[in-house]
Amino acid sequence: MKVSLKWLKRYVDLDESPKELAASLTLLGFEVDDMETTGVPPLENVVVGEVLQRDQHPDADKLGVCRVDCGSEIGEKSIVCGASNYKVGDRVPVALPGAELPGGFKIKESKLRGVPSAGMMCGASEIGASGDNSGLLILDGRPELGTPINQVLTDSDTVFNLEVTPNRPDCLSHIGIARELAAWYRRDVKYPEVNNIPAETERANGEGLFESVTLDASEDCPLYIASVIKGVKIGPSPKWLQEALSSIGLRPINNVVDVTNYVMHECGNPMHAFDARDISGGKIVVRNAGEGEVMTTLDDEERKLSSRMVVIADETKPLAVAGVMGGQNSEVKDDTTDLILEVAYFKPSTIRWVSKKLALSTDSSYRFERGVDPLSLRYATERAISLILETAGGELCTNGMLAGTEPVWQTAIEITPEWIRKKSGFEVTDEQIREALELLDMSISISNEGVWTVTVPSYRGDLERPVDLLEEVLRIYGTDKIPGGQVRATATTASDSPITQFNRKSSAFLIGQNFQETVTYTLRSAEEQKRWASQVSAEELALLNPISEDQTQLRHSLLPGMLEVLHLNQSRKTGANRFFETGRVFRELNGKIVEMVAVAFLECNSGPERTWKERSFDDFYSAKQRLKTIASYAGIDLGKFKVREVSENEGAWQDGHSAAYEEPKAGFFARVGLMSLPRIKEMDIQGEVFGGIFCYLPERLREPKRIKFKPFSLFPASSRDLALVVDKSEPAEEVVRTMSKIASKATKGFDVESVNVFDIYEGTGVAEDKKSIAVSMTFRALDRTLKDKEVNKAFETIQNQVREKSPYSIRD
Template structure:
C-alpha cells in the first residue's frame, strides 16, 4: 500500500525525516518495501536569500560576485555565481556551507578564481525542484529571508510502499497509519472534522430521483447506507485533491469519483457513487446475482456471475459487483447532476470468494475482504458528502437511507499487568502498560481485585485474546528497548518425525540406485486429474477457491508430475531417465478423502545416449522389488499381502504388465509396473516407462523393526523341487507365499532358507485353464549337515499338506 508523507501530516504532526519514519514503521510492524521522494527533498542549511549587491568578477567575464542577505541567523554572505537571470533585489535559494544537495553534492567555503565564496545560489534542478537548469530559481512570492526552503517549496513528498499484514485492515488507510505513528511518537491524532453537513431543514427532497434501498441478502450485507445529492456539477478536482491522489499513483478522473477514492485511502472505507438517472425505478436492490447473469464492469470486461455472488442492482439490471467494482451502466458521467452515494459493510468471506472467482482484485475488494470497521461507515459517508458538496456543489437530500444495523465489533478483554510482565520476560511498569493501550485508543478500567478490563475499538478486529494485547504493549513500548538476556536453549534428544525419517531413507536408497529427485506442485490441473485418476477423483479433489486455472485440484499421485519432468528432460536431451519424488498425495480410503505420505519412482527405457554397449533397464520384477524395499522403510512387508493384477479401468497402468497391493485396514496403497502406453504416447514420451508408487497414512507410519544379527550356517544346504498345478490366474508370488508357510511348519530342527519359483509351464500334460509352477525349496541347519532322511521326511510332509490343506495339486 502506498502512503504519502504529505498526506499523513494532515492527521499527525511529523517532523522526522523519511528515513526515521521508515524505521519507526518497521518497528511498528509495517515493512517498508521502498520509498520514493518527489519534489524538493528535506534539505538542511538551504534557505531564502536576497541579492543585495552584484559586481563583476575581476578575473572571469561570466561570473558575478554577490552580497546576499540570508536572514537573521546566517547574516550576509559573499557568493560567486555564474548565472545571469537574476538582479539585485531578487529572492533566491541559497545553500549555505554544510548543506548537502541531491546527488551528494556538499557545500563548503571555497574560492572561485581567487574570490572567496561562502555558499551557492541554486537553480531548480540543483535542489530537486524540477529539470530547469537555465539559471537561478527566482522566488516570485518573496518569502522572508532565512526561511528554510522546505517551508517555501512544499510540493515535495515522500511516498512509502508498505506491507500491511492481512490482520490489520485498519491500517489500509492514511488515518490508520497516522494513528500508529501518533501512538509511537506520543502525539495527538487529528481527525478531519465534518461539521458542514446541512441540517435536515436545509436539505431538499430527492424523492423524484431515488425511492430507497431493499436488501434481500442481509447475511452478506448487514449494513447499507445510501445518500442522495442533487444538482452537482461534474468537473476537474481541485489541485490539492488531484495532487493527493497522484502522489499514491491514482489517476484523477473527476471531482466526485476523486472524492470517493480520496475517502477510501483516507479512512479505509470503499464507497461508490451512482448516476441516479441510471437507477431503473429509482430503487437500489442488494441481492444475489442470477446464475449466469452478465454485467460489464468499469474496466470494460463483461463478467459472468453466479448465484453466490452479491450485486447492487436496480429493478432491471445489476449496477455493480458488490464490494468489488461498479458497472459501466451507472458510472458518473460528465453530464451527471444527481448522485446516489453508497457506503456499506459486506461480509469479508463473501467478497473474498467473489474476488477470487472473478480474478478481480480492486482497492475496494482488498479492504472489504479483510474487514472494514462497520462503526466507521457513518463518518466516512459524511466525510465524502462534505467533500462532494465542497468540490462539486449540489444539495444534500432528505431521503438518505440506512438499512440494517452495525455488526457487533467491539471487544472487552480481561488481563492483569502481572501476566503481561510474566509473558514478556522483563519488568515493565503498570503505567507503561496502560499508556501503550491508551495510546492505541483502548480504554482501560481496573476492578477492586486488580484485574484490568481493556475495551478494544471497533476497528481493531484482530485483538480478541490477552496475548494480542501483550503484542500491542511490546509494539508501542518498542521491541528495540527490550533488555537483552542470556539465551537458554534446552537440548533435546528427540528423533526426527517418522515421516521425515521415512522420506530420508527412501531418498537415500533411490539416490543410491542412480535416481534423480524431483519436486513438483501439489496442486494439479483438472484435465490432468481426469486423465490419470478419472472424473470421480477429479471432482472429489477439486479446490473451492483455486489460485489459478492450472492448479485446481489436489494431486492424486506423484507420477504425472514426474512424467512431465521426464518429458522435459527428453526434449532437452539431458540423458536423465530415472526419477523419484517424496511428498503428499490425496486419495479416497474407506469412503473418505485422506492425505497420504507417498514415494514414487520411474524409469524410461528409451535410450537417448549413443553408446557402444547396450544399457539394461528396469522391468516389472525390478520395479516390484524396489517398491518392496520402499515399503519396508514404513515397517510394511509387502510379501505378506496379496498381489493382484491391475484392471483395465485403472488408466494410469498397462493391464497385464502392472500389479497392485492394497490393504485399507493397514492404510497403504501400492501400484507398480508398466505405465499406460497410450497415456505415455499422449505426453510425447519416447519408450516404455516402468514405475511404482507407495502411499501410506501418516498416522500409521511406524519405525521398521531393527535388523538384528543372525548367525549364518557354515554347513551346506539341501534343496528339493516341486511342480505345483494352479489356476492360470493365480499369481506365482501367492503360490510361493503359501508353500513357504507349509514348508516352515514341516521343517523340524532346521530352517527353510528359501522358497522360490523358477519355471512356469502351460501346455501338454497340464489341464486347460491351469499352469504348472516349478518351486525350489532350500533347507539348511545352523549346527550340522542335513541328512537326506530328515530332509525327505520334511519334503513328504510338505507334499501331503499341499494336497490336503491347499487349493493346489502336485504335478506328477
C-alpha cells in the same frame, strides 16, 4: 497500499524524515516495500539566498564570483557560479557546505580555479524541482532569506508503499496510519472537522428524487445509508484534491467521484455515488441477484451473477455489485445534477466470495472483505457530503435514508499488569502498559482486585484476546527496546515421527541407488488428473477456489510430476534419468478420499549420453525389489500380500508389465512396473520408463521392528527342486508364498532358508490353461549338517501337502 506523507501530515504533526518514518512504520508492523519521492525531497542546509554582487572570475570567462546573502543567522557567502540567467537582486536556492543533493552529491567548501566557494547556487534539477534546467532556479515572491527551501517549494511528497496485514483493515486508510504514527510518537490525531452540513431543518426538499431503501439481504448488508444531494455541478476537482489522488496513483475523474475515492483512502470507508435519474421509482433495494442475472460494471465488462451475490438495485435492474463495483447504467455523468450517495457495511465473507468468483478485485472489495468499521459509517457519510458540497455545490436534502441498525460494540478484554510482564519476559511498568493502550485509543477501568478491563475501539476488530493486547503493548513500547536475554533451549530425547523416519530411510536408500530427488507441486491440473487417473478422480479432487488453471486439483500420484522432470532433463540432455520423490497424495480408500504418505521412483532406460559399453537399466524385477524395500521401512512385507496384474483401465501403467498391491485394511496402496507406453509417448519421453509408488495412511505408519541379529549357520545347506503345474494366471510370487508356508510346516529341527523360482514353462506336456513353475527349496540347520534322510522325509511331506492341500499338482 500507497500512503502519501503530505497527506498524512494533515492528521498528525510529523517532522521526521521519510527514512525515520519508514523505520517507525516497520517497527509498528507495517513493512515498507519502497518509498517514492516526488518534487523537492527533504533537503538540509539548502536555503533561500539573494545575489548581492556578481563579478567576473579572474581565470575563467564562463564563471562568476558572487556575494550571496543567506539571512541574518547564516550571513553572506562567496560562491562561484557558472550559470548566466541570474542578476543581482534575484533570490535563488543556495546549498551550503554539508548539504546533500539528490543523487548523493555532497556540498563542501572548495576552490574553483583558485577562488574559494562556500556553497552552490542551484538550478531546478539539482534540487529535484521541476522547471527550466538551463540555469539557476529564480524564486518567485521573494521569500525570506535563510528560509529552508522545503518551506518555499512545498510540492514535494514521499509516498510509502506499505504491506498491511489482513488483520488490520483499520490501517487501509491515511487516518488509520496516522493513528499508528501518533501513538508511536506520542502525538495527537487531528481528525478532519465536518462543519458545513446544514441542520435537519435547514435542508432542501428532495421530494421526487428518492423514496426508500429496502434491505432484502440484511444478513449480508446489516447497515446502509443513502444521502440525497441535489443541484450539484459536475466538473474538475480542485488542485489539492487532484494532487492527493495522483500521489497514490489514482486518476482524477470529476469532483464527485474524486471525493468518494478521497474519503475511502482517508477514512477507509468505500462509498459510491449514483445519478438519481437512473434509479427507477426512486427506490434502492439491497437484494440477492437472480441466478444468471447480467449487468455491465464500470470497467465495461458484462458480468453474469449468481444468487449468492448481493446487488444494489432499483425496482427494475441492478445498479451495482455490492461492495465491489458500480454499474455503467447509474454512474455519475457530466450532466448529473442530483446524487444518491451510498455508504454501507457488507459482510466480509460475502464480498470475499463475490470478488473471487467474479475475478474482480477493487479498492472497495479489498477493504470490505477485510472488514470495515461499522460505527464509522456516519462520520464517513458526513465527511463525503461536506466535501461534495464544498467542491460541487448543491444542497443536502431531508429525505436521506438509513436502513438497518448499527451494531452494539462492547468488546472488552481483561488483563493484569503482572500477566503482561510475565508473558513479556522483562520488566515493564504499569504506567508504560497504560500509556501504550491509551495511545491506541483504548480506555481502562481497574477493579478492586487489580484486574484491568480494557475497552477496545470499534475499528480494532482484530483485538479479541489478552494476548492481542500484549502484542499492542509491545508494539508501542518498542520491540527494538526489548532487552536481550540468554537463549535457553531444552534438549529433547524424543524420536522423530514415524513419517519423518520413513521418508528419511526411503530417501537414503534411493539416493544410495543413484536416484536424484525431485520436488513437484501438490496441486495439479484437471487435464493431467483425467489423463493419468480418471474423470471421477478429477472431480473428487477438484479445489473449490483454485489458485490458477494449472493448479486446480490435489494430486493423486507423485509420478506425473516426476515424468515432467524426466522430460525436462531429457530435453536439456543432462543425462539424469533416475528420480524419486517423497510427499503427500490423495486417493480413494475404503470409499472415501484420504491423504496418504507416498514415495515414488522411476528410471528411464534410454539416456542421451553415448558410451562405449551398454549400461544395464532397471526392469520389472529390480523395480519390484526396490518397492519391497521401501514398504519394509513402513513395517509392511509386501511378500505376504496378494499381487495382481494391473488392469487395462489403470492408465498410468502398461497392462501385462505391471503389478498392483493393495490392502485397504492395512491402509496401503502400491504399484510397480512399466509405465504406460502411450502416455510416455504423449509426453515425448524417449525410451521405456519403469517405476513404482508406495502410499500409506499416515495414522497407520509405525516404526518397523528393530532388526535383531540372528546367528547364521556354519553348516552347508541342502536343496530340493519341485516342478508344479498351476493356473496360467497364477502369479509366481503367490506360488512362492504358498510353498514357503507348506515347507515351513513340514520341517522339524531345521529351517527352510529360501524358496525361489528358477524356471517357468508353457507348451508341450502342459495344458493350454496351465503353466509349469519350478521352485528350488533350500534347507539348513543351525547346529549340524543335514542328512539326506531327514531332508528327503521333509521333501516327501511337502509333496504330499501339495497334492492334498493346495490347488497345484506336481509335474512328473
